[in-house]
Amino acid sequence: MTHRFTFLEDVALADTAFQASGDFPSELILAATQAVIETMVNPDTVSPRWHRTIEHQAPDLPSLLFDWLSDIVYLKDAHGVVFHEATAVVTEDRPHGGWNARGHLTGETVDPSRHELRADVKAVTKHLYEVRRDDDHWIARVVLDI
């Protein structure tokens, strides 16, 4: 299983952009999730004390990823948490069309004395937003408003 992400420079001068990739949609969503988590905190400094299951359905994979990542930003503020780890399984709903994702997030309430905090993400944006299949890989480009 291979999923990875790289932060992109000079795409969003005042903000943060990244490219995520994976061999399968599940890996893509995990890679993008990890990029969002690491934009906000060093996850190695966060313990898995808070748990949350996330589920989403969407008509297409770009919408599914966008809603999924937006949920992480929402949970950060609504629960006052930063994240340690995520799991995700993405399935295509072939009979009905559309995509489903189900996964799990762990983390804990923000504690600046223990957590290596980074940037507070305001929103996932549609600027230059892209999800595509390139040979055998799924690739996403995402810009986060900081």
Place this chain on the structure above:
Amino acid sequence: MKLSTSMTLNRITDEVWEIPASEKAGMLVPARIYATEQILSTMDSGVFEQVTNVACLPGIRRYALCMPDGHWGYGFPIGGVAAFDTLDGVISPGGVGYDINCGMRLIRTDLTLADVRPRLEQLMTELFRRVPAGVGSKGFVRLDRRKFEEIMRKGARWCIDQGYGWHEDLSRIEEQGCIPGADPSKVSDRAVERGISQLGTLGSGNHYLEVQVASNDRIFDPQTAAALGITGHDQIVVMVHCGSRGFGHQVASDYLKVFEKAMRRYGIAVKDQQLACAPFRSPEGQDYFAGMNCAANSAFANRQVITHQVREAFSAVFGRPAESLGMNVVYDVAHNIAKVERYAEGELVVHRKGATRAFGPGRPELSDRYREVGQPVICGGSMETGSYLLVGTDQAMRDTFGSTMHGSGRTMSRAQAKRSVRGEQLKQQMAQRGIIVKAVSMSGLAEEAGFAYKNIADVVETVERAGITKKVAELRPIGNIKG
């Protein structure tokens, strides 16, 4: 002159450049950029592309404008100003930004540098303790949904009613801290959940709380400065830069989705998805306007609660009530907002995104206190350089829909800034120059290094020479709090 665009730019004056409406298919009006040759040559290509995209939006009047601190943004450039007819024009969340009513507040004191320097470390520690900053921070004010809805409707007035401020503060805030037309039924539960615990918090990124000095040699207009409460003689002032926090961010995100669908219904095509918009008079346009005003009022309340905490911190450190320290608000001004205003063309919905209202003297919207001198304009520089206090002019009313710059504008990516300096190293360098920094995130601190921004003095000089604002004072940092 080497530019990052191949578009035609006609020199109107030394500080105003025009891209004609013939430059791009669909442009309804020309685009005008306020910049000197030097600033123009440092602007990224996104500015030219985006300001001309804005010029294509339905109902736009006169010009799509960009201020000299302009740089690439989402849909609209940062530094963008555009006015749309309220009858046949649109409203666009991309013209306001995710941080609705992000803005600046300046608080004066009677203290001098000589009073504060010996206790600066203690003061910054106290401010850092009382004004939460950074990812996931929560404010001290406990709210339920009903109270939060009151804040959406009443803005800073709610805070004064609760004892978080002085009644006279209201006359020193744009719109007296409360924009009418806010409707809490137009914001989502998710928006409420994101913002309900964040009242009185700074956030992160380029947001800050700064202790600054107004020296005699940096006061450019002593008479106006005095009218604003700036007396010089190394006077201490406090500047606050923050907005509507997660609440406003979610309102913007929610309505971008709504507008994407609405555009199909109204047959509107835009050149960039982030320019999603709807007719101002449509149900979607009115819903967003009502929701946006809820977020704008919550931002005024946020800065008001922070002001209360700043007064408490000074009072604790100097052992005197804030009233006896002369801690009046100078002004509070939004730089991410859409407002209905009246100009020669009639009633317009003016979008300012990273741009500040700069109403000239005599405008009825200004409180009695400032009607004679014009509206104070607060422009934040980088944490290493300095910030400016200016006032609006009649020319701004005529040329830029009563608008001007808001800050210095970035020229370097966050990643590049982090590669150039470490947060700890920057903190030490600033301490050696007499600036004490308290930061939640060291990587966030490095991203905000002074060299990542344009020279604010050049930007201010441009709007001064263009006549759309008048310099009053430069304010030099001695202490900074960042998320």
